[in-house]
């Protein structure tokens with residue numbers, strides 16, 4: 001009953017100054033609109049840029065690196081066990097890049113519940129032979145289906161059908177940049193040479209475009225078996241095991257675990273691509289900072305208007321108090337006014353923010369570097385809407401808090417005597 | 420022996436700005452039910468100050484104030500608001516209506532705040548009060564569409580809405596011309612005689628004072644005759 005009365009008093013005060021009220025509400029609407037749009041767009045952009053690398057990067061990659069052994073023979077000698085042994089000019093011995101015993105490793109990994117999938121891979125240094133010139137390149141032998149399932153291989157094969165890589169023997173998907181240099185078309189046969197001098201003819205079945213020029217100039221893909229044939233290795237030869245996890249945050253700890261368990265080199269995605277994460281988090285930070293600044297400015301607008309309203313309504317407040325409204329009632333009246341402005345302005349802001357981001361989502365955005373993107377990227381994360389509405393309510397509440405308290409402290413005697 | 424509605428015991432009041440001066444000096448008196456009392460005295464003798472204390476709006480005083488036999492001294496702000504709402508009707512020199520509300524709504528507000536009746540009933544009662552004051556035809560107007568005398572009558576209707584124990588007025592006719600003053604005074608008299616309403620009215624107008632039941636005369640913060 002009492003609350004209903006306070007609402008009706010608030011309503012009357014609001015409508016008595018509806019122009020100012022509208023201006024205040026528009027301020028909130030504008031800031032929430034910009035907040036939502038900015039964050040949706042920025043985070044869409046972030047996802048896109050991250051996706052460029054992170055989608056296609058294994059969360060954990062197991063590999064073998066040619067490097068000198070950490071333990072030299074002398075370290076094994078019983079006699080010098082407690083000594084410091086210095087060995088100069090240690091060189092790596094002629095080792096292969098193969099992951100030994102990879103079949104067993106894969107079997108163990110397949111049983112690990114934390115893992116979403118495993119894709120074995122072979123990387124091989126090659127030269128693409130173009131007439132008299134050799135271009136350096138890297139051929140990735142992949143398990144086509146797993147690679148597609150885990151790393152969206154299909155999305156990046158911009159011409160030709162990716163599955164032909166599996167179905168047609170001795171086929172290759174060429175990096176777009178490399179293909180342009182070699183001036184080949186789909187269906188052509190190209191020749192590659194391995195670093196050991198072996199040559200092989202491969203049929204081009206598609207182009208691959210990652211969006212990163214440097215990669216597209218060198219990288220190409222073949223099936224695992226083609227790569228093994230090219231290198232003259234057995235069908236158990238694998239140089240990398242790519243692991244995708246269910247929870248990406250576990251990557252660093254699992255990396256250490258696998259390193260110990262399998263005695264191989266391992267790297268996690270966070271370490272491999274730390275610069276991307278830094279970029280994303282800074283972009284996100286900037287968008288939040290701008291959005292929140294807008295809201296605070298809107299908050300000051302509300303604060304001003306309420307202060308003015310209270311100043312103007314001093315007599316009315318005094319009368320309300322003289323006729324039996326308590327300080328708490330008066331306080332509530334102005335808090336209700338502030339929150340009404342915040343809630344209405346904020347809700348409209350969410351709506352406009354959504355519309356504006358939907359509009360941006362329709363604007364064509366074509367770039368050779370990003371084959372899968374046709375329009376500007378927008379992330380419709382409900383999180384932004386929740387943060388936006390919470391913020392609009394909190395700032396308007398804070399903006400209303402001090403003026404309301406001032407109103408509740410007005411001494412009716414001073415006002416009435418002052419006339 | 421009639422029932423005491425309001426009692427002041429040893430009430431003193433000081434102002435500290437710019438110098439400490441004692442504005443009220445040991446005020447003692449009581450008002451019985453149905454009394455129609457006028458408070459008079461020279462300008463600056465402390466009449467308004469006393470009235471603000473008696474109406475519980477000013478709490479910065481020494482001594483004791485009893486309203487309806489209950490001591491006001493140690494009540495909190497919120498509790499005093501309830502006392503004002505329920506037991507006191509106040510009429511000011513300036514009418515102080517809320518322009519955001521219609522005349523009717525202005526009269527209803529204290530009733531809605533009290534919440535003793537539902538809204539429909541409060542509206543009916545507000546009409547009743549406006550009828551007593553012969554301004555029921557203006558009920559749906561905005562206060563700033565009324566004349567000064569009409570506004571003051573609306574303010575009296577508002578003071579009456581919760582059937583208060585006592586109506587207090589600080590020069591309610593001070594801002595009106597002779598004719599309107601007469602109307603307002605007649606209303607007070609009618610309230611007193613017909614409805615047995617208790618009234619405590621501060622006034623400068625000696626004609627007015629002479630026609631009440633009882634005059635409290637003040638000088639220099641003291642009561643010189645009751």
Ligand SMILES: Nc1ncnc2c1ncn2[C@@H]1O[C@H](COP(=O)(O)OP(=O)(O)OP(=O)(O)O)[C@@H](O)[C@H]1O
Nearest residue numbers: 434435436437442461462463464465466467468469
């Ligand atoms: N806030 C204040 N600070 C200091 N002195 C004050 C204050 N308010 C009133 N006074 C003084 O208190 C005294 C009594 O004032 P009060 O308003 O009660 O007089 P009054 O009898 O109502 O006069 P009037 O008939 O002119 O309305 C006056 O001398 C006035 O100057």
Ligand SMILES: [Mg+2]
Nearest residue numbers: 466467468589
């Ligand atoms: Mg006075």
